[in-house]
Amino acid sequence: MTVSLSSDRAVREAYETDASGLHLVPELVARPGSIAEVIELLQLAAADRMPITCAGAQTSTTAASITDKGVLLSLRSLDRISAIDEGARTITVGAGALVGDIKKMAAASGLLFAPDPTSEEESTIGGAIACNASGARTFKYGATRKHVQRLKVALASGELAEFRRTNLEKNTVGYAFAHDPIDWFIGSEGTLGIIVEAELALLPLPAHVVGLAIFFQTEADALRFVAETRESRILDPRCIEYFDDQAINIARAATSGGIMPDGAVAMVYVEQEIHDDLDSTLGKWGDVIESFASDFEPLVFDGEARLREARKLRHSVPSTMNERGGKYRAAGGRKVSTDWAVPYGRLAEAIRIARALAAERGIDQSVIYGHAGNGHPHQNFIARDTQELNTIEEVIEQTLKQVIALGGTVAAEHGIGKIKRKWLPLQMNPLQIAMMTAVKKELDPLGILAPGNIL
Ligand SMILES: Cc1cc2nc3c(=O)[nH]c(=O)nc-3n(C[C@H](O)[C@H](O)[C@H](O)COP(=O)(O)OP(=O)(O)OC[C@H]3O[C@@H](n4cnc5c(N)ncnc54)[C@H](O)[C@@H]3O)c2cc1C
Structure with missing residues (x-):
């Protein structure tokens, strides 16, 4: 056998966590350097009925890329x-x-x-x-x-x-x-x-792209702007992202130049490919923005370097929340992220419901940001201890039931992993789950691949 399996504690602990905040130490770690070694490992696993969980860079938010059963298989070396x-x-x-x-x-x-x-x-x-x-x-x-x-x-x-x-x-x-x-x-x-x-x-590759950060006095205005932009026949954004007041605060702290205005309660970030004249495209956006009578000047991100800056702002929100959650690990707390989505026309209603359900249970720390154009915000919480974690999970379950009633989904991009498995039946009926189980049995009759993920 050419692929080596490490049982060294330090090596195994290096793969014990992803962005879910959970920790599971694998029994063995494999880091194959070729496809042939992956095949060899699978043949060994099939013969020994040894579970294998794949890991890429372990940024999963659902504990999908960690395991305490069998082998953690890192694919990082297959990077050609x-x-x-x-x-x-x-x-x-x-x-x-x-x-x-x-x-x-x-x-x-x-x-x-x-x-x-x-x-x-x-x-x-x-x-x-x-x-x-x-x-x-x-x-x-x-x-x-x-x-x-x-x-x-x-x-x-x-x-x-x-x-x-x-x-x-x-x-x-x-x-x-x-x-x-x-x-x-x-x-x-x-x-x-x-x-x-x-x-x-x-x-x-589009030759010229411009980003615009537009600030609002109320969340309702910002979400109305999202709906209007999405419906517009004149504007053609390639993204429509939402930041609530807490997300703005995080992004503000991440920018050394203090470019985020004080007092803004909500922000919508859009990007537009420029096919004709920059001024006329910005003019079209200006007309829509003006109709919202906001006190704040939009920020323009023109050129690759400025667009990278905008992406850094966006990235600062989930990464700061991950850091904050990590501080409460010893007390059983962590960041809890949601990934639900609704048809975009129901977004404002869904956010209102989600906020109300959290407030009813005294949970006041959620940050809402993300892919508003697709009706897909992320509502992230920080649980400071086990008790708060349980309350937050109950709030999320209630929210997900309402999301489903609005025609939505419990997971729009992060998958189900291990953490959201309990919510699969909210969305899928027993027949759908039986069909998925049948496919799984056909392709993995011994159940050795990623046990605990999805099903
Ligand atoms: C700060 C932050 C921001 C994020 N933003 C987004 C976002 O905007 N959109 C989004 O969709 N997600 C986002 N995520 C979630 C995550 O980054 C993505 O799901 C990402 O695609 C996972 O890639 P990874 O290499 O880290 O995979 P891992 O976390 O290592 O694995 C994820 C899943 O894929 C499986 N897997 C990995 N490699 C293979 C393979 N070769 N074959 C079969 N299965 C495999 C694993 O078993 C696991 O189930 C974010 C996460 C963080 C921490």
Whole structure:
């Protein structure tokens, strides 16, 4: 056997946590350097009925990439990014390559890999595919699934399989869920197979993009602005992101230049590709912004460096919340993040309900920010101890029931993992869960892949 399994305590502890705030120490760690070693490990695991949980960069918020059962398999070393096929507009990458590195390589050829999880500089493409990650620009470009053309997957049986997207415009052969097997693995959180390589679709890189941060006196105004922007036939944003007052405070603390105005209660951040004249595009936005009679001047982020600054502001919110949560670990507390979404027209109503449910139970520390254009905010809490954690989880469950009643979902981009498994039946009926269980049994009859994730 060439792949080595480490039982060293320090090595195992290096993989005990992700961004969920939970800690699970694996029994063994494997860090294969080739696809052949992944296959070898799977064959060994099948023979010994040894569980295997994949890890990319362990930025999962749902404890999906940690385990205390069997092997933690780090795919980080499979990080090769091969040359871009500019004609076909594709790039082939190893599962451990960082999303940010793939984007930089594509950009150097004038191409765009569109998925943009806020964690893109620190998370892997294997993790993004396994969670069907999305980001702010998903509003225009769709989630990761849409940009995956081909996958090489190591199956639980120890076979290496390849799945290519069919791209059929019409198809009436059999059940829809079996049409494109590539889609079984995208979003499967390591439970159906181990992604070792992917071919990704690229788009032309927009020549000029401008970001605008628009500030409001009330949350209601900001959410009305989101709805108006989304409905507009004149504006064409590639993202519509929301920051509540607490998220603004975090972003303010993260900016040395103090660029966030004092007194603003809510902020909407949009990005627009400029196809004709910058002034006329900004003029169109100015007309809509003026109709909201805000006291605050919008901030303009023009050019790559300024857009990176805006992304840093956005990233500061979840990363600060993760840091804050980490301080309460000893008392049984942590950051608790939600990932629910509703049809965007119900967003203001859903946020009102979510805030009211938290307030009723005396929970006042939630921060609400995120992908408002897709009806997808993140409501993040800090639980300072076990008791507060339990109360917050009860509040979240009540919120999720209301979200489902509004036609929403309990998890729009982070997946289910281990933490949200208890909420799966809120959204899926027993038949849907039985169908998923049947697929899992077919692909992983011994149940060795990522036990505890999703099902
Ligand atoms: C600050 C912060 C911001 C974030 N922002 C976003 C955001 O905007 N959008 C978003 O969607 N998510 C976001 N996330 C969540 C997370 O970063 C994404 O889900 C990311 O895609 C996970 O990638 P990873 O490499 O860290 O995967 P990991 O956390 O290591 O794994 C995630 C899941 O994928 C599985 N997996 C990993 N690699 C493979 C593989 N090769 N084959 C099969 N399964 C595999 C794991 O078993 C696990 O189930 C954020 C997280 C943080 C901490």
